Amino acid sequence: MTFIRNMNRRAVLRTGGAMALGTLAAPTILRAQEGPIVLGHLTPRTGFLGPLGDYAVMGVDLAVEHINAEGGIMGRDLQVLKEDSVNPQTASTKAERMIERDGVAAITGEISSASTLAIGQVAERTGTVFVNTGGNSDTLRGSDCKRHMFHVETQNAMYLNGEGLHFLNADLVEGKKWYLPTADYAFGHDLLNGARAFLDRNGGEIVGDDLVATDATDFSAIMLKIRSAQPDVVALNLAGTQITGFLKQYGEFGLDYPIGGFGFDTQSAWAAGPQNFSGTWPSVWNHLIDTEESQAFAKAFADKYGKPPENQAWSDYTALRIMAKAMTEIGGTDADALIEYLESGATFDLMKSRPGYFNPDSHQLLQDIYAITALPEAEVENEWDIFTTSGPVLGADQPLEVLIEDAVGGTCTFAA
Amino acid sequence: METALFLSQLLNGLLDGFYYLLIALGLSLIFSLGGIINLAHGAFFAVGAYMAIVLAPHVGFFGAVIVGPILVGALGIVVERLLFKRFYRIDPLYSLLLTFGLAMVLEQTLRLIFGSAPLAFNIPDVLRGQVFMGEFIYSRYRIFTIVVAVVVVAALWWLLNRTAFGRIVRAGIQNPDILATLGISLRPYLSAVAAIGIGLAGLAGVLMAPIHPVHPAMGIEVLVAAFVVVVIGGLGSFWGVVLAAMLVGVVKGFMVAIDLSSWSLASIYLLMFVVLLVRPRGLMGERITRFE
Numbered sequence: 001m002t003f004i005r006n007m008n009r010r011a012v013l014r015t016g017g018a019m020a021l022g023t024l025a026a027p028t029i030l031r032a033q034e035g036p037i038v039l040g041h042l043t044p045r046t047g048f049l050g051p052l053g054d055y056a057v058m059g060v061d062l063a064v065e066h067i068n069a070e071g072g073i074m075g076r077d078l079q080v081l082k083e084d085s086v087n088p089q090t091a092s093t094k095a096e097r098m099i100e101r102d103g104v105a106a107i108t109g110e111i112s113s114a115s116t117l118a119i120g121q122v123a124e125r126t127g128t129v130f131v132n133t134g135g136n137s138d139t140l141r142g143s144d145c146k147r148h149m150f151h152v153e154t155q156n157a158m159y160l161n162g163e164g165l166h167f168l169n170a171d172l173v174e175g176k177k178w179y180l181p182t183a184d185y186a187f188g189h190d191l192l193n194g195a196r197a198f199l200d201r202n203g204g205e206i207v208g209d210d211l212v213a214t215d216a217t218d219f220s221a222i223m224l225k226i227r228s229a230q231p232d233v234v235a236l237n238l239a240g241t242q243i244t245g246f247l248k249q250y251g252e253f254g255l256d257y258p259i260g261g262f263g264f265d266t267q268s269a270w271a272a273g274p275q276n277f278s279g280t281w282p283s284v285w286n287h288l289i290d291t292e293e294s295q296a297f298a299k300a301f302a303d304k305y306g307k308p309p310e311n312q313a314w315s316d317y318t319a320l321r322i323m324a325k326a327m328t329e330i331g332g333t334d335a336d337a338l339i340e341y342l343e344s345g346a347t348f349d350l351m352k353s354r355p356g357y358f359n360p361d362s363h364q365l366l367q368d369i370y371a372i373t374a375l376p377e378a379e380v381e382n383e384w385d386i387f388t389t390s391g392p393v394l395g396a397d398q399p400l401e402v403l404i405e406d407a408v409g410g411t412c413t414f415a416a
Numbered sequence: 417m418e419t420a421l422f423l424s425q426l427l428n429g430l431l432d433g434f435y436y437l438l439i440a441l442g443l444s445l446i447f448s449l450g451g452i453i454n455l456a457h458g459a460f461f462a463v464g465a466y467m468a469i470v471l472a473p474h475v476g477f478f479g480a481v482i483v484g485p486i487l488v489g490a491l492g493i494v495v496e497r498l499l500f501k502r503f504y505r506i507d508p509l510y511s512l513l514l515t516f517g518l519a520m521v522l523e524q525t526l527r528l529i530f531g532s533a534p535l536a537f538n539i540p541d542v543l544r545g546q547v548f549m550g551e552f553i554y555s556r557y558r559i560f561t562i563v564v565a566v567v568v569v570a571a572l573w574w575l576l577n578r579t580a581f582g583r584i585v586r587a588g589i590q591n592p593d594i595l596a597t598l599g600i601s602l603r604p605y606l607s608a609v610a611a612i613g614i615g616l617a618g619l620a621g622v623l624m625a626p627i628h629p630v631h632p633a634m635g636i637e638v639l640v641a642a643f644v645v646v647v648i649g650g651l652g653s654f655w656g657v658v659l660a661a662m663l664v665g666v667v668k669g670f671m672v673a674i675d676l677s678s679w680s681l682a683s684i685y686l687l688m689f690v691v692l693l694v695r696p697r698g699l700m701g702e703r704i705t706r707f708e
Contacts, residue, residue: 045532046633047633048633050532050631050633051531051532051533051534051631053532054531054532054533055533184678210672210675210677210678211677211678212677212678212680213678213680213681213682215636215637215681216637216680216681217628217629217634217637217638218432218435218628220428220431220432220555220558220669221425221428221429221432221668221669221672221673221677221680222672222677224421224424224425224428224553225421225425225672225673227553228418228420228421241534241629241631241634244534244629245627245628245629248626248627248628248629249555249627251539252539252555252557252558252626252627253546253553253555254545254546254553254555267533267534270533270536271533271534271535271536271629271630271631272536273536273537273538274536275536275538275539276536276538310533383536
């Protein structure tokens, strides 16, 4: 009792008050720990990549719904702050604000390679994990790689190797003439370099490689050049609505050289329509992939949005699934622990015939890719199923590392 | 390069110019008469493209080519009566802000109704295929669009130069105050010009829907190019705009033809730069007292 006796009335009141406050405050602190896990999501909602960004957001919303319905992450709800990334400058500012002001545990999203790099730099500086769901450039996995940046989206080399296998199998490479219309920005240049290296290795010849501004919509001049060059293959290094416009005008000018490309989103096929869509294209995922998980996802998406998911929706959905699993496994959101886990070779269900894992040297998610081929117009039954999908382009016994061979983006070294 | 290819590129450039012409003529008319710099012109082009998609199943593609621009023109009258008319007599900067906002509202409305994913739309069966003229191959559909554009541009020229309507519009461009003292109210003419100008953008949208990706932001590229055409051609000059549209088309095509395709878009800005340096009023721009 010495303790009490030595205290005066004020001290007792003070201690009692503090204890009472402590008791009142305790549930608040507990609640804070049990509160939602907040992630940030940035992707372009406007401009030529905006339509893909919409699918990304649909994928995010569906993932949040599914993850929370299954009990959230470690029993805590998942919440995602979503914003339009607009351009690299805005993407960078918004990423910083999400991290500093909103205290997000990680960031996912993006489509433009330039904005991906901008967010990656902020993530690296602030020590926050960023999962890229749409930027393809090899440099992001090479000389511009970041320890805090991971890539669910396939890199250009994977598309190149995948689509390249298709052309090699069709005997359209050795001694053949190629025409390569190319988007005039980082993504297109990167693909063009990769395509050049691929054709050099395999004895193909480039007869044209016109650079096309991202906001160009008329390709008639290029169509005339292609017709005059009489190539054996036309392979597009284009992106977004450019591919749609090109396919429409390719049909309009009656060109029928085998066509394909080294980057593709299913939306470009849908927007071109069955009359105009032609050729064989690489696909990271599509709604016709014949696995139970893919079909269940496609159905859940169609039930919610009234149309099948685009591969961008799959990518953003999958990124959140991966983050949820990683955070559950490490029992928290600590960035270093997350990186260690993601680099550990842990495998993730990607709704494909085999699971994927991150390459620890570049943080690229290694996964199967597919090829889709346009259906003849007469065989098309609805506006969505206008192509058929191959199985995985790699045989089940071939390692996934084959797909990142000969990437052209330089060497990745993570800053310690 | 072979001469045939080079010539076909030049011809293609000329034909490409008609596409800019439809947009630029309306832009130039609305500015010349009312002093409104219509930044929403590209959005009306997009509305026209969506009109094609909505109308074609009901009235057929050719029906859409007629009904679409009329509906877009009617929308133009509504916009003119509700919004433009408040901005005729004040600093053009305000109308710039107004139409910038209007462009965003229109684009977002399209996005809300149709979604932001591009929609598929095809060339009608009768116009599919190509026409061969010696070495030159051209799309049958584009020839159709050019015929439509030529007819429309000729009709517009006739309207502006051979009718009482045109005389008043031309007088209104030069000096609205004198018209007012003569007891002629410009109001119905301002509405009519907005309807014609915006209807032309709608027509371009309908015509481009089968060969361009149709999405809510599709008007931005064409708007910028159309402004370049108007600036190069010179304000108030019908033939100036026609000449500038052809020039822009040819220069763009030329850059692709000589394997400098990455300069294709930049070249039209360089062209504008040079024209502004040499002739600040544009190639055939008239001296309009109230804008001096």
